[in-house]
Amino acid sequence: xxxxxxxxxxxxxxxxRLTKGDYNTKxxxxxxxxxxxxxxxxxxxxxxxxxxxxxxxxxxxINFQVLERIATKTSLHIDxxxxxxxxxxxxxxxxxxAKQVTGxxxxxxxxxxxxxxxxxxxxxxxxxxxxxxxxxxxxxxxxEDSGLNILDFLAKFESKGVKYVISTDVDKDGLLQGPxxxxxxxxxxxxxxxxxxxxxxxxxMNDITKLxxxxxxxxxxxxxxxxxxxxxxxxxxxxxxxx
Numbered sequence: 001x002x003x004x005x006x007x008x009x010x011x012x013x014x015x016x017r018l019t020k021g022d023y024n025t026k027x028x029x030x031x032x033x034x035x036x037x038x039x040x041x042x043x044x045x046x047x048x049x050x051x052x053x054x055x056x057x058x059x060x061x062i063n064f065q066v067l068e069r070i071a072t073k074t075s076l077h078i079d080x081x082x083x084x085x086x087x088x089x090x091x092x093x094x095x096x097x098a099k100q101v102t103g104x105x106x107x108x109x110x111x112x113x114x115x116x117x118x119x120x121x122x123x124x125x126x127x128x129x130x131x132x133x134x135x136x137x138x139x140x141x142x143x144e145d146s147g148l149n150i151l152d153f154l155a156k157f158e159s160k161g162v163k164y165v166i167s168t169d170v171d172k173d174g175l176l177q178g179p180x181x182x183x184x185x186x187x188x189x190x191x192x193x194x195x196x197x198x199x200x201x202x203x204x205m206n207d208i209t210k211l212x213x214x215x216x217x218x219x220x221x222x223x224x225x226x227x228x229x230x231x232x233x234x235x236x237x238x239x240x241x242x243x
Contacts, residue, residue, distance in 0.1 A: 001242055002211075002212045002216070002217070002218055002219075002242060003046075003047055003197075003217060003218030003219075004045070004208065004218065004219060004221060004235050004238065004239065005045075005047045005048065005049050005079070005197065005218050005219065005220045005221070006040050006045055006048060006049070006220070006221055006222070006225055007048075007049040007050075007051060007199075007220050007221065007222035008033050008036055008037060008048060008049070008050050008051070008070075009051045009053050009222065010033060010050070010051065010052050010053055010054065010063045010066055010082075011023075011026060011028075011053045011054055012054065013033070013063060013065070013066055014028050014030065014031050014032075014033070015028070015029045015030040015031075015032075015033045015036050015226075016028050016029065016053070017029060017222055017223045017226055018053070020170055020171065021138075021170055023053070023057065029226045033050075033066050033069075033070065034066075034069050034070055034073055034074075037070045037073075037074050037076060038073070038074060039232065040076065040232070041074045041075065041076055043232040043233070043235060043236045044235075044236050044239055044240070045076065045232075045235070046075075046076065046077055047076065047077045047078075047079065047218070048070070048074075048076040048077070048078050048079070049079050049081070049102075049166070049199075049220045050066075050067060050070065050078050050079065050080050050081070050098075051080075051081050051082045052067075052080070052081070052082030052083050053082055054082075054083070055082040055083020055084070056081075056082040056083050056105075057083075058083060059083055059085055059105075060083050060085060060086065060089060061082070061083045061084055061089045061092065061093060062083060063082075064092060064093075064096050067080055067093065067096045067097055067098060068096040068097055070097070071096060071097020071098065072097060077099045077100075078097060078098045078099055078100075079098065079099065079100040079101070079102055079127060079166075080093050080098035080100070080101055080102065081101065081102030081103070081104070081127075081129060081166075084101055084102075084103055084106065085105065085106050085109075085110070085113075087113075090117060090121075094121075094125075099125070100124075100125050100126070100127050100164070101117075101121075101125065101126060101127065102127040102128075102129045102166055103117065103126065103127070103128065103129060104128070104129025104130070104131055104137075104139060105129075105139040107128060107129070107153075107157060108137060108139045108148065108153075109139065111156075114126075114128075114157075115157075115160050118157075118160055118161045118162065119161075122161075123161045123162055123163035123164070124163060124164075126162070126164075127164040127165065127166055127197075128154070128157050128162045128164065128165045128166070129165075129166050129168075130150055130153060130154055130165050130166070130167045131166075131167065131168040131169075131170055131199075132150040132167065132168070132169060132170065132183065133169075133170040133171055134171070135149060135150050135151075135183065136148060136149060136150065137149075137150055137153050138170050150167070150183075150187070151186065151187070151190055154187065154190070154191055154194070155190075155191075158191055158193070158194060162194065163193075163194065163195055164194070164195045164197065164217070165187070165191075165194050165195070165196050165197065166197045166199055166220065167183065167184065167187060167196060167197070167198065167199065168199040168200040168220075169183055169200050169201065170200070172200040172201030176201070176202075176203040176223060176224060176227065176229060177201055177203060178201050178202075178203055178207055179198050179200060179201040179202055179207055179210075179211060179219070180198075180200065180201060181210060181211070181214065184196060184198050184211070184214055184216060185214060188214060188215065188216065195217035195218075196216045196217055197216065197217050197218045197219065197220060198211050198216055198218070198219045198220070199219070199220040200220075202219060202220075202221050202222075202224050202230070203224050203229055204224065204229055204230060205230055205234050205238065207219075208221070208230075208238065221235075
């Protein structure tokens with residue numbers, strides 16, 4: 001089954017979106033992320049990608065309370081990312097209700113720690129965030145270029161037990177100009193055993209259909225929903241047709 005996973009990005013506890021990771025492009029879509037999450041759930045959504053942009057910037061999780069509210073008041077399977085860089089943070093994120101945690105910057109800056117999390121929590125609970133610009137991994141809320149090729153990066157962590165990867169093409173994110181289909185084809189061909197979740201650039205349902213044809217695990221959709229380019233009714237119909 002192909003999974004459509006809406007994103008809620010958090011700044012100051014509010015539901016926002018950025019363009020290409022630039023905090024200066026912040027646009028607030030809802031003061032209460034729980035309202036947004038409940039609407040997703042009402043349309044049959046089962047998974048949610050929740051991103052703490054404050055945490056990504058400050059390198060520690062900030063929006064624990066929002067995570068807890070959504071986890072306790074919905075049945076959504078929450079993948080949480082942004083600022084998770086310590087054992088204390090990851091323990092609290094799971095305690096506050098996340099089912100999976102995405103680590104990106106930590107895998108670059110402290111790979112031993114990320115590998116330890118894989119051993120401790122398992123590959124089903126730890127998602128590798130592989131966000132790329134020109135096929136090189138970008139870290140710290142996409143503010144830094146690691147210089148590391150994305151395929152080399154994935155090869156290293158596949159051997160350590162990674163099963164799930166969220167890959168965003170930073171140059172596509174928030175532009176509503178279509179996903180990076182070629183990048184996902186390269187990743188899929190090289191790592192057929194990894195569950196690949198596409199992210200960035202989705203503008204219309206046709207993009208989602210194309211990603212489904214690539215046999216990826218799923219796609220994260222953000223701005224296209226908030227800007228009305230893709231309706232929740234369309235997503236609900238798409239999911240029901242898969243059953």
